Amino acid sequence: MNFDVHAAALVLAMAFFTWLLRFLPFLVFRKNTPGYIVYLGKVLPSAIIGMLVVYCLKDVEFSAAPFGLPELIAAVSVVVLQRWKRNSLISILVGTIFYMVLIRTVFCVCSLHERRNPVEHDVNLNVHYTAPEEIWTRIGNVYRSMPYWSGTDAGPEWTGEGIDLWASVEPGGIQIAGTMPDDVWEIWYRELKERLTEALGYEIGEPEDGYDFQYWK
Amino acid sequence: MKNQSAFVLKQAFYKSLPVLAGYIILGIGFGILLRNAGYGLLWAFAMSSFIYAGSMQYVGVGLIAGGASVVTAILTTIMVNARHLFYSISMIERYKDTGKYKPYLIFSLTDETYSLLCDGKVPDEASGSRYRFFVSFFNQCYWVTGSVIGSFLGSVLPFSTEGIEFSMTALFIASFTEQWLSGGNHIPALTGFLCSLLCLVLFGPEQFLIPAMLLITLVLTAVQSRIRMDREGTE
Numbered sequence: 001m002n003f004d005v006h007a008a009a010l011v012l013a014m015a016f017f018t019w020l021l022r023f024l025p026f027l028v029f030r031k032n033t034p035g036y037i038v039y040l041g042k043v044l045p046s047a048i049i050g051m052l053v054v055y056c057l058k059d060v061e062f063s064a065a066p067f068g069l070p071e072l073i074a075a076v077s078v079v080v081l082q083r084w085k086r087n088s089l090i091s092i093l094v095g096t097i098f099y100m101v102l103i104r105t106v107f108c109v110c111s112l113h114e115r116r117n118p119v120e121h122d123v124n125l126n127v128h129y130t131a132p133e134e135i136w137t138r139i140g141n142v143y144r145s146m147p148y149w150s151g152t153d154a155g156p157e158w159t160g161e162g163i164d165l166w167a168s169v170e171p172g173g174i175q176i177a178g179t180m181p182d183d184v185w186e187i188w189y190r191e192l193k194e195r196l197t198e199a200l201g202y203e204i205g206e207p208e209d210g211y212d213f214q215y216w217k
Numbered sequence: 218m219k220n221q222s223a224f225v226l227k228q229a230f231y232k233s234l235p236v237l238a239g240y241i242i243l244g245i246g247f248g249i250l251l252r253n254a255g256y257g258l259l260w261a262f263a264m265s266s267f268i269y270a271g272s273m274q275y276v277g278v279g280l281i282a283g284g285a286s287v288v289t290a291i292l293t294t295i296m297v298n299a300r301h302l303f304y305s306i307s308m309i310e311r312y313k314d315t316g317k318y319k320p321y322l323i324f325s326l327t328d329e330t331y332s333l334l335c336d337g338k339v340p341d342e343a344s345g346s347r348y349r350f351f352v353s354f355f356n357q358c359y360w361v362t363g364s365v366i367g368s369f370l371g372s373v374l375p376f377s378t379e380g381i382e383f384s385m386t387a388l389f390i391a392s393f394t395e396q397w398l399s400g401g402n403h404i405p406a407l408t409g410f411l412c413s414l415l416c417l418v419l420f421g422p423e424q425f426l427i428p429a430m431l432l433i434t435l436v437l438t439a440v441q442s443r444i445r446m447d448r449e450g451t452e
Contacts, residue, residue, distance in 0.1 A: 007256065007281045010290045014277050015267040017294040018301065022323050025305040026312070033309055039441055040434070043405040044307035045335035047433050048300075049393045050409025052328055054429075056386040058422040071386070078387045082394040091394075092235045095387040100380035138284050145254040145282030199283040 066107045074099035118162035118179040123189070125174040125196070125204055126211040135216065138199045139174070143167060146192055173207060221344065228340045229351030235391070236329045236356050239384040244363020245370065247274050252371045254282035261368040265361045270327060273297045299427055304331045311337050315346040322346075325353040327360075329385065332392045336399070402444055408436045 029037055057075075060068040078095035082088065127139065143151060148158040148165070156167040158178075165178035180188065196204040205211030248261045256278075264274055276297055280290050304326050311334075312322055330353050339345035397406055416429035437444075 004256070006284065007260070009287055010277070010281050010285065011260070011264055011268065013287050013290045014273060014280075014294045015264075017291050018268055018270050018273060018298050019324060021295070021298050021301040022305055022326055025302060025309055026319075026323055029309055033313075036438075036441075037306060038310055039445065040437065041307045041310045043402075043437050043444060044303065044433075045337075046393075046396050046406035047409030047412075047437060048303060048307065048335070049332055049389055049396060050406050050411075051300075051413040051426075051429055051433065052332060052389040053386070053393050053410060054413035054417055055328075055426065056389055058417055058425070071383070074383060075386070075390050078390045079394045082391050083398065086395070086398070088388070088391040088395060089231075089235055091391040092384055092387040095390070096238070096381065096384040099383040099387075103380050141255070141282050141284060145279060149253055195279060195283045198279075198285055198289070 070099060070102040070107045074102060118164075119182045119185065120179055121165070121185055121189075122175070122177040123206055124170070124172045124208075125176065125193070126207050126213045127169075127174045127196075127200070127204065128213045128215060129169045129171060129173075130215065132216050135200065139196065142192070142195045142199050145195060147188065173213065222347075225341070225344045225348050226351055229348050230355060232333055232348075232352050233355040233359075235384070235388050236333065237359050238381060239388070240329070240356060240359035241363040241366070242378050242381045243271060243385075244360045244365075245367035246363075247271075247278070248364040248367020248369070249371060250275065250278045250367075251281075251364075252368045254278050256281065258365060258368045261364040262361065265364040266357075269325060269357055269360065270298055270301075271329075271360070296427070300328075300430065301326065303430055304335075307335065311335075312349075315349065318346045318350040322349055322353055325357055327356065329388060330356050332389055336392075336396060404440055404444060405437060408440075409433055412436060 033041075057068075057071060060071050062068040074095050077098050078091045081091040081094055085091065127135070140156070143149065143156045146158060148160040148163050149156075150159040151157045158165040158180075163178075163180045163184065165176060165180055167174060167176050169175070176189075176192070193204050200214075202214050203211055207213065244265065247265070251257075251261050251264070264277065268274055268277065273294060276293060277290075279285075280293060285293075305323065308323075308326065308331075312319055315322055333352055333356075334349055339348050341348070393406065393410075397403065412432040413425065413429040416425040416432060419425070420428050
């Protein structure tokens with residue numbers, strides 16, 4: 001396998017800019033620290049931890065069953081344990097195990113039903129079959145990056161519990177079809193379109209929704 | 218002297234334990250994802266060693282697999298990791314006299330390491346820098362080990378780890394509670410929590426972090442004189 005220079009460049013860029021963000025404040029205030037920054041250094045830690053708590057719970061769905069209840073109950077248990085024992089290790093360990101038990105028992109039944117119900121899907125995307133080789137390579141890379149990938153030389157495929165999807169090229173564009181539970185599909189399909197859009201450089205979607213084909217010479 | 222070293226190591230290891238399970242499992246998840254995108258062991262090792270930023274590495278897999286441009290990668294990094302600016306600003310004073318450990322301490326300031334070290338408490342002032350170094354280093358070891366294991370496995374673990382990611386949430390909640398109980402002014406903690414919540418509602422989960430950081434800074438700046446007076450009053 002050839003060394004992937006572009007991927008290496010991306011890794012370097014990500015590493016360098018992550019370093020830059022971490023080192024920048026130290027470089028800027030190398031000599032002496034203004035009183036305002038000293039003040040921020042004192043009050044920011046508590047504020048940032050508050051922010052991180054929200055950050056961690058940002059993807060919890062509060063408007064649909066189970067309404068974020070497992071997260072809330074487990075979070076309260078961590079607070080109570082911490083107040084009681086003042087030992088972070090115990091709070092985290094017990095809280096996490098409690099959460100894992102909760103989502104497998106009490107909150108399992110209601111979500112399992114809808115989660116593992118395979119539904120038929122069949123969609124077309126606005127990638128024309130006349131696209132050049134290079135475009136297909138990029139599409140292949142995106143396919144492989146998608147969860148549940150199980151493709152072989154025979155063609156792109158994704159399989160899993162209740163999941164059996166395949167992709168092909170038709171006169172009407174790329175076709176993705178097969179079965180996948182609805183909630184998984186919703187995320188998976190959106191992610192696929194986003195990644196394809198990123199990889200191909202134009203908006204990918206279904207032609208019937210108004211997404212145009214692009215033609216290469 | 219030797220006893221002292223062993224003591225610091227032990228204390229640091231104990232402190233890093235809450236991160237162990239989470240980092241190993243999340244690291245494994247990253248390794249698997251990267252392997253399935255067509256990049257093996259060396260890539261996982263290199264990314265976890267040199268980038269060492271959890272959520273950014275997950276996003277990075279998508280960027281690499283999708284053949285994103287370097288400019289896109291840079292912009293995404295800045296967006297996703299902007300919060301690190303925040304961590305560093307608040308650690309300038311704390312990391313001031315850490316000598317030879319300083320570069321690594323700054324480099325390894327992830328969300329989790331930050332939450333372990335931001336309260337500034339060390340078991341022994343004289344060996345504080347060594348202690349902080351080892352807490353940071355152990356954490357990165359867990360992360361790199363997880364990534365390498367995931368890359369080896371290349372597929373999901375034979376047992377379900379669903380829910381283990383809550384250990385990170387629990388870590389932040391425990392730190393939050395502990396800082397709250399340690400006394401002092403509660404305004405900073407409330408500011409951080411409420412401003413983030415407000416921005417989450419206004420801007421949605423993908424966009425809220427940067428507005429939240431701006432708002433937090435703004436509010437904390439506005440209440441500066443009050444908090445300062447309060448501190449002087451109690452000290």
